[in-house]
Amino acid sequence: MADDALFDFLHMEIVSHVTKSDAGLLQDGDEAMSKLEQIGYSTGYRFIERLTKDLSRFKDELEVMKAICKDFWTAVFKKQVDNLRTNHQGVYVLQDNKFRFLASISNSRQYLELAPKYLVFTCGLLRGALASLGLTCIVTAEVTTMPACKFQVHLQRA
Amino acid sequence: MADDALFDFLHMEIVSHVTKSDAGLLQDGDEAMSKLEQIGYSTGYRFIERLTKDLSRFKDELEVMKAICKDFWTAVFKKQVDNLRTNHQGVYVLQDNKFRFLASISNSRQYLELAPKYLVFTCGLLRGALASLGLTCIVTAEVTTMPACKFQVHLQRA
Numbered sequence: 001m002a003d004d005a006l007f008d009f010l011h012m013e014i015v016s017h018v019t020k021s022d023a024g025l026l027q028d029g030d031e032a033m034s035k036l037e038q039i040g041y042s043t044g045y046r047f048i049e050r051l052t053k054d055l056s057r058f059k060d061e062l063e064v065m066k067a068i069c070k071d072f073w074t075a076v077f078k079k080q081v082d083n084l085r086t087n088h089q090g091v092y093v094l095q096d097n098k099f100r101f102l103a104s105i106s107n108s109r110q111y112l113e114l115a116p117k118y119l120v121f122t123c124g125l126l127r128g129a130l131a132s133l134g135l136t137c138i139v140t141a142e143v144t145t146m147p148a149c150k151f152q153v154h155l156q157r158a
Numbered sequence: 159m160a161d162d163a164l165f166d167f168l169h170m171e172i173v174s175h176v177t178k179s180d181a182g183l184l185q186d187g188d189e190a191m192s193k194l195e196q197i198g199y200s201t202g203y204r205f206i207e208r209l210t211k212d213l214s215r216f217k218d219e220l221e222v223m224k225a226i227c228k229d230f231w232t233a234v235f236k237k238q239v240d241n242l243r244t245n246h247q248g249v250y251v252l253q254d255n256k257f258r259f260l261a262s263i264s265n266s267r268q269y270l271e272l273a274p275k276y277l278v279f280t281c282g283l284l285r286g287a288l289a290s291l292g293l294t295c296i297v298t299a300e301v302t303t304m305p306a307c308k309f310q311v312h313l314q315r316a
Contacts (some may be wrong), residue, residue: 050163
């Protein structure tokens, strides 16, 4: 639907704004990536609070991850995560076969080098949402063929 | 609905990101405002293309403005503009009595000095949407009591 496109376009503009310096040159990659991740983190942290405010408390870590794959992903990307895998030791892999921010870029390996900057906001979004639900983690993303991608969540045990 | 909150939170983060420098200090006001306006412009330019792609061509300037107040505002802010006025000489005033980006900040004159940075993205959004529909303009915003605000559109004739 057209309304959803607003979020997509806004996301694209942020990526483009953050990764370009005032002089129109590409910024230091790490710094720009870190900013995008932070914007995602704060957005995710607040958004999951709103989303889960009428739900009962989650029983365990796996339930939290399932809610992220289902409710959170649907609210943000209008589809569920296609596959969730875990090693039962704090590593979860969320696979989205048609990730929305990549779907309009390519459906092959072409432009693969551009993919990371369109994933890092979502890594932050995930990390923020999980932090808000009490799980500290590191999130990384991986793409082999667009528009599919995998987000790997490493939970940090206290 | 919770889904709409995502756009609100993302907007808040962008405002906060752009108006703060790396050192955590407030950036030069004009520069930050101009960046926010540009992000809004590009977003609005693209979004209106998507929104109007199945509509027939607009007859005149007034029809464009009506579509902005009704379809565009509803798609972005989930409500219509409450009042549209014009002097029939290229100046249009769009009044929103409960502007979404201000509604969560205050419902009085308190914090009035913070309002401009939450309006400038929308000024750009409007300017971009109108540019995409062939109307060059300058957009300014005015608030007297939050969360009501007025956007003034000055069309630039060729």
